[in-house]
Amino acid sequence: MFQGKDVILVTGASSGIGRATALLCNRAGATVIASGRNTAALQTLGDICAAPDRLHAEPYDLCADLNNLPVWIQDLRRRYGKLRGMAFCAGQTWNLPMSQYSPETANQAFAICCHAPLMAARGFCDRRNNTGQGAALVFIAAAAALDPNPAQGVYGAAKAALVAGARCLSKEVAGRGIRVNCISPGLVQTPMMEETVRQLGREFLEQEAPLYPLGFGNAEDVAHLAAFLLSDAARWISGQNVPLTGGR
Amino acid sequence: MHLDKFIPIFQDLLQRDEPVFATDTLADMEEWDSLAIMALIAWFDKNCNLHLTFPDCKALRTVADVAALAKIRA
Numbered sequence: 001m002f003q004g005k006d007v008i009l010v011t012g013a014s015s016g017i018g019r020a021t022a023l024l025c026n027r028a029g030a031t032v033i034a035s036g037r038n039t040a041a042l043q044t045l046g047d048i049c050a051a052p053d054r055l056h057a058e059p060y061d062l063c064a065d066l067n068n069l070p071v072w073i074q075d076l077r078r079r080y081g082k083l084r085g086m087a088f089c090a091g092q093t094w095n096l097p098m099s100q101y102s103p104e105t106a107n108q109a110f111a112i113c114c115h116a117p118l119m120a121a122r123g124f125c126d127r128r129n130n131t132g133q134g135a136a137l138v139f140i141a142a143a144a145a146l147d148p149n150p151a152q153g154v155y156g157a158a159k160a161a162l163v164a165g166a167r168c169l170s171k172e173v174a175g176r177g178i179r180v181n182c183i184s185p186g187l188v189q190t191p192m193m194e195e196t197v198r199q200l201g202r203e204f205l206e207q208e209a210p211l212y213p214l215g216f217g218n219a220e221d222v223a224h225l226a227a228f229l230l231s232d233a234a235r236w237i238s239g240q241n242v243p244l245t246g247g248r
Numbered sequence: 249m250h251l252d253k254f255i256p257i258f259q260d261l262l263q264r265d266e267p268v269f270a271t272d273t274l275a276d277m278e279e280w281d282s283l284a285i286m287a288l289i290a291w292f293d294k295n296c297n298l299h300l301t302f303p304d305c306k307a308l309r310t311v312a313d314v315a316a317l318a319k320i321r322a
């Protein structure tokens with residue numbers, strides 16, 4: 001699917017969907033820059049990945065200084081070469097009814113769900129930082145961007161903003177042969193989902209389970225689509241937001 | 249602002265690896281496209297309080313012309 005010269009940045013690589021995406025891209029031949037905050041978790045990737053010489057841990061807090069993200073990407077390009085792909089998987093969820101909506105909470109959600117991915121994309125799409133024709137970006141949005149459940153308004157709004165920004169970006173960079181897509185998963189069994197269950201209780205899962213004819217997803221289900229969208233096999237797909245919801 | 253300071257800013261706006269010179273013709277640069285023009289307009293708006301239009305920018309010929317527009321001294 002990829003070659004060693006294909007450098008792919010995966011954010012959120014320390015857990016869940018990002019971790020599965022980093023491992024899959026590495027197994028599929030790419031050189032992977034695996035980023036997250038949890039250094040220990042990133043380092044374990046090197047022990048379990050298919051090709052440790054093609055996996056580089058880069059601990060980084062994406063929200064520490066949003067304006068610096070293009071500079072961070074430029075620094076990665078200097079050290080690893082021009083980027084062929086980026087899978088932006090980092091994220092956090094908020095379970096908050098609209099009665100509790102506040103600009104302060106919304107700002108936190110927008111920081112990691114919208115500003116960070118779009119600022120990283122700004123760095124990636126800089127002509128000097130990517131390989132041009134064939135380069136590709138994938139953002140993990142969420143089904144909540146299209147159809148939020150109760151208490152998903154803040155999270156859904158931030159992810160919807162990401163989807164709109166990504167769609168615009170896809171048109172701006174298409175002329176240079178760069179593709180931009182979103183994946184909008186439903187419930188995927190990762191630490192994030194465990195946290196939601198912890199907050200909302202097991203009844204939440206009992207309510208949701210019948211809505212998923214194919215059951216809940218796992219991180220690899222999303223990783224396969226992300227890797228496909230980053231690869232040349234998806235050369236005619238751009239500007240899309242692909243729902244991935246197990247038949248829901 | 250001095251021209252020496254503006255040139256790297258302009259190079260950055262164009263996202264260009266190769267160096268930029270005051271005498272360079274804009275039309276010869278593949279990076280000088282409609283998005284670069286919009287980025288330049290936004291930059292002048294924010295940093296010089298200068299409200300350029302798209303036709304203003306399309307009429308420019310060289311990098312020196314861009315600088316002159318912002319009364320940047322050579």
Ligand SMILES: NC(=O)c1ccc[n+]([C@@H]2O[C@H](COP(=O)([O-])OP(=O)(O)OC[C@H]3O[C@@H](n4cnc5c(N)ncnc54)[C@H](OP(=O)(O)O)[C@@H]3O)[C@@H](O)[C@H]2O)c1
Pocket residue numbers: 011012013014015016017018035036037038039041060061062063064089090091092093112140141142143184185186187188189190191192193
């Ligand atoms: N799981 C689901 O049901 C589901 C459904 C729809 C969409 N999604 C989306 O899928 C993406 C991945 O979620 P997941 O389920 O894999 O969650 P997860 O297991 O909790 O992983 C989240 C990842 O994001 C990273 N991260 C969060 N804030 C960060 C920051 N400020 N700087 C750097 N990294 C940061 C975490 O890094 P550290 O742990 O190292 O801090 C972690 O690697 C998210 O965007 C999420 O919104 C998930």
